[in-house]
Amino acid sequence: MNYRNFPMVPRVVFGRGSFSQLNDIITPKRKSINAPFIFLVDDVFRNNTWLTSRIALAYDDRVMFISADQEPTTSQVDDLVESIILSTKERPSGIIGIGGGTLLDLAKAVSIMLTNKGEAKDYQGWDLVKNPAIYHVAVPTISGTGAEVSRTTVLTGPERKLGINSDYTPFDQVILDSELTKDVPTNQWFYTGMDCYIHCVESLTGTYLNAFSQSYGEMALQLCEEIFLTDNLSKVDAQEKLMMASWHGGMSIAYSQVGVAHAMSYGLSYLLGTKHGIGNCIVFNHLEEFYPEGVKTFKAMKKKHNILLPEGICANLSDKEFDIMINVSLSLEPLWENALGKHWKKTITPKKLRSLYEKM
């Protein structure tokens, strides 16, 4: 038996308003005046001076606003890396991702690809990265994905949607300032929060679970239930607790895996470009047979917050399109094995997946 030597984020700040400390934190990491910091910022913050005025640019530092409307792709990472290399005199001092899961995953992938040859798609998989990434910092502005703490960066490539899972993927520094999440629209708040809830359910019911992952998963699950099912919390408390739920939820995957919902939602995302949070919700809503308790609680949360999920998104798909989704989903073997054990192929057939997708 050989256990993973799990890399944890070595530095974390938690606190309302702690984003203002960003400059003090990164300044000692500047390698030279020719080695800039590159800030990858969700473009919802363009013209938002409340946030952008606190990004102190010096020398050749650069802010790149990036839309999170699309799931991040390997070619987008390659383009960003090329643009950064062409516009900087030296390798950057660091990459700072400011946004949700999309921006954080881009920051992780770009920081890896600045020190590793080839294209991002070459590193989709497990432990394929050769060289340490450059210094990279996460500033989450929406809570739930766990991207701030995980050792993966999930990218849609030409052949599949799959993470770059490596010991060099985790951030060197995370700043957890719940105030940055105050203006997230309700739907987005719900979908991304449910990403946390769903991966905790998948982790806690999975066959890979151990006491390490269980304790983190249970904590995150309890926090989600408090946030999404009760009226006990102030807005600020709810924002702070959801930030912690996301953190612990990400940690719960350390020795575990996600499961059926993620495996199927990757298929949706690959074919239809469905965003990860809403995709998980659309799928999970139909997974009673795999997660009876979890789906029941999910539906109660959905009702409480008047969330209407899209329906019939697979209604007009061709056989070929179904097959693409099904193949992407089936290729995620560790997820299925975690969910259903070593003999998962006995129950999960292309036909079975098609019947599930047809409900969505």
Added chain:
Amino acid sequence: MNYRNFPMVPRVVFGRGSFSQLNDIITPKRKSINAPFIFLVDDVFRNNTWLTSRIALAYDDRVMFISADQEPTTSQVDDLVESIILSTKERPSGIIGIGGGTLLDLAKAVSIMLTNKGEAKDYQGWDLVKNPAIYHVAVPTISGTGAEVSRTTVLTGPERKLGINSDYTPFDQVILDSELTKDVPTNQWFYTGMDCYIHCVESLTGTYLNAFSQSYGEMALQLCEEIFLTDNLSKVDAQEKLMMASWHGGMSIAYSQVGVAHAMSYGLSYLLGTKHGIGNCIVFNHLEEFYPEGVKTFKAMKKKHNILLPEGICANLSDKEFDIMINVSLSLEPLWENALGKHWKKTITPKKLRSLYEKM
């Protein structure tokens, strides 16, 4: 407002039997054949080949067996550092602490003092350490103190019992193998487990608490209640869960502090040499007025496991001895402020502390 940029242990292995991976983990960290690894091992493991046979010595590597019968002292650290410097050709590649809180705190302090001038007592306090410590690894063999994850190493010095609290204190690597805790005697298991329970109660009821520390504290507290109050768990599950409780309990202090029990038990320990775990229990048992719920639950746990605490340990103390304990305890201002707020001096007087100590 300025929030602490908290250092987390950057690498952790969790798993039954993972101690066997120690050699594979540290080998890449060897700096040269003249820079040995020094293993500080609790001397209860002397002649225990089940454990010691898995410590692979090469070149000038050295095992030093150390008794944990006494709380660690600053002069003990200085002696160890001198012995290591005199017997090694180069600065060691790393220090590996294998044992409970005493051995782990010694490993942390020795690794700091190998790169910092002067004596260990010079660094008791907050953020006094100038240079990064050498690579240091924790292998806990008893669960509860949180020493494996905290940024302190608590030492008894000539003037006070106080931690070396610094960003260089935390371990670079932790190996969490619950199998190493299988032979801990019941009393010791209880006292050390209660260290975790008590510092969670202190953290969760303290004025410094935030959502980060709260979520870790609640997780650890729930685990303790499951372990010490129910009969649901197998021996292995209970050992694994207590290891996680210790871990999360240590994390809960990140943005918080301990409180009355620790402040008073440091006094006992300084004067009488009372070990930390049992000292906390002796004190906490009499703190209903500060922690009514926590003390009630503690007493239920104590009863369930037939633990008899020593009584009357302060019965024959002189006025001068009481004053020494009281002064050590009162000097721990952050602990009192966390417990009772900024105006703690209004209620906590020497007279009040004496009346409490007299009950013990």
